[in-house]
Structure formats: structure tokens, C-alpha cells
Amino acid sequence: MTRSALDDVVKVPIHLGSVKISGIAASSGRPGEMMTVITRYAGTSDNYTFHRIASGIVDVLAQNSSDRALGSRVEGASFALAVIKADESAQLYLDNTDVVMSARIKRDVKAGEALYLQDISDIISIDFPNVEIASEDQVIVLFRERFRHALYVNLGRNFDRGDMTSSLGRLLRYMRYTEAYAVQSNPELFDILIARGWFPFIEINHQEFAHIFGALDDETELDKVELSTVEAFTASRVEAMLERWLRQPAFRRREAVLRVGVEAFLAGSAIAAIKTLITEIEGVLQDAHIEAKGLSAKTRDLVEFATSNAIARAGASDTLSLPPEFQRYLMLNIFESFDPLGTDRAARHSVSHGSAPPEAYTMRRALQVLLTLDQISFLI
Incomplete structure (x- = not known):
């Protein structure tokens, strides 16, 4: 069997x-009572409601199959995609259709190169282009990322592909990027991070930031x-x-x-x-x-400009650059209010006015300045 023929077999859903489902009950109810019905849902297994909704969805799919193990197969799939047509016939794909992720990248790449x-x-x-x-x-889309699951459901007969693809990306x-969003949702933890000079900078937003987060x-x-x-x-990375x-x-x-x-840092x-x-941060x-x-413009207006520009480019405020949170980082850490009596931090104003103490000039702080410039390069 040729490769192309094998692919055709594998990708058959x-x-x-007949799958009959109109929505998901948001709460319990009795006959004759008014109740809220969910027709669109997007959530992860971090939310307690996810497990009840996901279990109900999987049960509905399994009940309409002669395969008694279908429920387990759906739960164990990396990607499960169900499409229920207007006549209630349904097609289910379990890790057997192309999955395409659209992403922004940090470096130049060639077609076919590993990322x-x-x-x-x-x-x-x-998206599922095929x-x-x-x-x-x-x-209905159920997928996993390591030990966590996500579910997207649109049962309203008003499917919008753009909504699905962006929701799945989110x-x-x-x-x-669990740690970055954990900081975003915990103001107290974020304050500790800012005080130490760190942020979920894009350049370190994988294992390095996870280690910093875990050691706070x-x-x-x-x-x-x-x-x-x-x-x-290293020199090559910097x-x-x-x-x-410089682009x-x-x-x-x-x-x-x-x-x-940069040469001084190296x-x-x-x-x-x-x-x-x-x-140079303010100058850029x-x-x-x-x-x-x-x-x-004044400093605060410059920071707000970078934030709004990043949100406009991404079409959302919760992208990995975390524009609103980075605005707060800039104002509280890099551009903190100048105190003539001195500060223990090497910030923009304390450095330029000569009030930052010698012990504030550390390699850790130097790296944070580099990473701040780098973050700005993704925003503007």
C-alpha cells in the first residue's frame, strides 16, 4: 500500500x-422551570465545571456508537474532533486528521525546519484544514496538553471557524504556559515577581520561567x-x-x-x-x-501606547506577551517613581539620577533590562 493510500485510510472519520444534542444544562432544573442552556463552551480541566461538561459530551458521543470502548478512546486521544451535521449525522476524528497551529516565532526559519x-x-x-x-x-473538540485537557463546544448551529480556531489557540x-497565566491571575504573586524584577518574558517563557516561578x-x-x-x-543567544x-x-x-x-553584558x-x-528603553x-x-509623549503615555499596540496586533489582551501585565511591570519596576532619598533598585530614574546603590548593579538586573528591551520588540 502506498503512503498516500494509507493516509486516506487513516484519515477516514x-x-x-444520529447525535441529538442542543445544549448543556448550566444548572439543575425541574419540568416547567426556566433554565440556562450552554450552547458554546471553551474551558480547561483546571475548571471544576469542565469535568462534568466533558463527561456528558463524551457520553453522548459514545451512546451513538457500536464501539463500547469509544468513550475511553475519546478520553485518551490527543485530539478528538466531532462534527454534527444538520441532519444529526456525525463524524468523529480521533488523532487522524491534520492539526495546524498558527504561531508567531522568534527567529528566521526555513520550510521543513524543526521548531x-x-x-x-x-x-x-x-485549525483542522482537511x-x-x-x-x-x-x-466538539477535546484535546490534551500533557496532563491537562481542553474542551471547545459550539452547539448553536451558528458555527464560526475563526471563533473556533482562536479559542483553541487560547x-x-x-x-x-501554565506559570505565565498563573502569575497573571494572582496579583499577590505577581507583585512578588515584579519586586524581584522578573516577568514572564517571552524569551524565557518556557522552562526558565517555570523554574523562577517555582522558586519564588x-x-x-x-x-x-x-x-x-x-x-x-550565551553570546549566540544574546x-x-x-x-x-534591529529589524x-x-x-x-x-x-x-x-x-x-550587549557587549558589556557578555x-x-x-x-x-x-x-x-x-x-534606551524609553528612547525605543x-x-x-x-x-x-x-x-x-510622556513616559506613561509611551507605555500605554506599547500596550494598546500589542493588543491591536494580536487581537486580544491575553496573548503570551501579556500586554496589560507588562504595562504594570514597566511602571512599577523599570519606570518606578523617582525617590531622591534613594532606592535599592537599578531602575530607569534611579540609574539616570545616580541614586541607585552599587549593589543594585547585578548581572541578574542586567539580564532583566535586556529581556525588557526584548519584550518591547514584540509589542511595537
Whole structure:
């Protein structure tokens, strides 16, 4: 059997009997009572309602199959896609159709080249390009990411493919980048992170940030993790970041200064790196604002501009760059209010006014300044 013929066999869906489902009860009810019915749902197994809804959906699919093990097969699949047509006939795909993820990447890649988790800057959408879905069809998608599951359901006979693909992309982001969204949803934890100078920066938003997040409540362990994180930024990695920055005019105008700061970091000179680079953050934002708006702006307005620009580009505020949260990080950490009596942090104003103490100039802080510039390169 040829490869193409085998693919055709593998991708044949499971045909189910007449699947009759109009919605999901949001609560218990009695005959004659008014109740709320869910016709669209998107959630993960982190939510307690997920398990009840997902179990009910799987039961409905299993009841319409002669395969007694279908329920277990659906639960164990990496991707399960059910399409219920207008005549109530249904097709079920269990890991046997193409799944395409749209993502933004950090570096140049060639067609056919392998991509890794650290190459992805954001996950935008997930689609099934070989499955035809009409506007009147009902759609159920159940998928897993390691030990967690996600469910998308549209039973309203008003299917919108764009809604499905973006919803699935959002669900995968939440599950794959658990620590980043855990910080987002916990203000107290986020304050601790900001005070230490960290953020779920895109460049470290995989294993490195997970290690920082896991060590937040252990000062000794956190010191070790921070040291290993700094050591992970080799010359090739930092130079790749610089190349990414220089693709944008707001960074390219400052190439000579940025290169001096990067070289200082690679040489292990925290003072020179911070002194050179931290004041360039506002300059980059200012140039980007002038390019877009034709005029300059104050610091707070520059930060708000970067945030709104990132949200507009992504079409959402909960992408991996976390624009609203990064705005808060910039204002509370990088651009914290200047105190003439001094501060213990090497921030934009304390550095430029000479009030940051010598012990604030650490390699950890130098890396955070580099990562802040890098994050901005994804926003503007």
C-alpha cells in the first residue's frame, strides 16, 4: 500500500449514529422551570465545571456508537474532533486528521525546519484544514496538553471557524504556559515577581520561567535559579536577540548604543550594561511612538501606547506577551517613581539620577533590562 493510500485510510472519520444534542444544562432544573442552556463552551480541566461538561459530551458521543470502548478512546486521544451535521449525522476524528497551529516565532526559519518550544513567541490559533465544517454544523473538540485537557463546544448551529480556531489557540496557550497565566491571575504573586524584577518574558517563557516561578518562595533556591538563568544567556543567544531588535527602526537607530550594552553584558560588566541600556528603553518607545503618531509623549503615555499596540496586533489582551501585565511591570519596576532619598533598585530614574546603590548593579538586573528591551520588540 502506498503512503498516500494509507493516509486516506487513516484519515477516514468514525461515523456515529444520529447525535441529538442542543445544549448543556448550566444548572439543575425541574419540568416547567426556566433554565440556562450552554450552547458554546471553551474551558480547561483546571475548571471544576469542565469535568462534568466533558463527561456528558463524551457520553453522548459514545451512546451513538457500536464501539463500547469509544468513550475511553475519546478520553485518551490527543485530539478528538466531532462534527454534527444538520441532519444529526456525525463524524468523529480521533488523532487522524491534520492539526495546524498558527504561531508567531522568534527567529528566521526555513520550510521543513524543526521548531521547538523556545522558538515560539505566541500561539495564535489551531485549525483542522482537511475537515469541512458548515455554518449550521455543531462542533466538539477535546484535546490534551500533557496532563491537562481542553474542551471547545459550539452547539448553536451558528458555527464560526475563526471563533473556533482562536479559542483553541487560547486554550493551548493557557495549558502550555501554565506559570505565565498563573502569575497573571494572582496579583499577590505577581507583585512578588515584579519586586524581584522578573516577568514572564517571552524569551524565557518556557522552562526558565517555570523554574523562577517555582522558586519564588525559597530565597536560596531562587538565587541559584537566577544565576543559572543568567548563565543560559550565551553570546549566540544574546546576539540573536539583538538581531531581532534591529529589524525594527526604533531599535535600529540605536544600534551603536545597544551593541555596547550587549557587549558589556557578555563581558560580565553589569554596571556598564545597565547604565548603557536602561535609558534606551524609553528612547525605543519614544521613537516607536513618533513613528506611529508623529509626536512625542510622556513616559506613561509611551507605555500605554506599547500596550494598546500589542493588543491591536494580536487581537486580544491575553496573548503570551501579556500586554496589560507588562504595562504594570514597566511602571512599577523599570519606570518606578523617582525617590531622591534613594532606592535599592537599578531602575530607569534611579540609574539616570545616580541614586541607585552599587549593589543594585547585578548581572541578574542586567539580564532583566535586556529581556525588557526584548519584550518591547514584540509589542511595537
